[in-house]
Amino acid sequence: MALVRAAAERSCTIVLTHADNPADCYSVEQQEEAAALGAYVEHCFFTTFHGRTPIGEIARQIRAVGCDRVLLTTDFGQLNSLYSDEGMEEYARQLLAEGFSREELETMMCRTPRHLLHPEEQD
Secondary structure: OHHHHHHHHOOOOOEEOOOOOOOOOOOHHHHHHHHHOOOEEEEEOHHHHOOOOOHHHHHHHHHHHOHHHEEEEOOOOOOOOOOHHHHHHHHHHHHHHOOOOHHHHHHHHHHHHHHHHOOOOOO
């Protein structure tokens, strides 16, 4: 969290990666603090696909932080994982089943990544 605070002091954009991964173990409170400081919070489908974090827990964390501060990825590329596009499709299906709207998914899967890659462009 010290790096997130330092980035905020310098007006730098930062992404809190693998926020739901038990190996990193960012609490919801830390994720909320990071988002309040201007950071984006990344959630990877890898942790759900490989049985480390249930999709319901990821949904709870996303709801706490807010979809506008969340970036969804797969972190796939391993031999024992789906292809990245298949993984994103399955991630979307599971999050839809958790009650997220298509617009919320578009924000987390399309708008936020586009903003991070092209901050000068506005939606």
